Amino acid sequence: MTVKNVKYSYYDSKYLLGPFVDFEAELEVPSFDYDDVVEVLKKKYPKLSKIKVMSFKRD
Secondary structure, eight states, X not given: OEEEEEXXXXXXXXXXXXXXXXXXXXXXXXXXXXHHHHHHHHHHOTTEEEEEXXXXXXX
8 A cells, every 4th residue: 555745753863853844755554554654654764763644645
């Protein structure tokens, strides 16, 4: 499954700064469940912490 226009916030765990907001144009996820989208982002960016998805579009 694909989600598009993923908007999320995170903290930089190395410098303890944040929150920052970033975007992903497209992600492959196992389901449209919020927790699954967060887990994919955590695996893609292991140096980020406190990732929270703000919005995304189902494709």
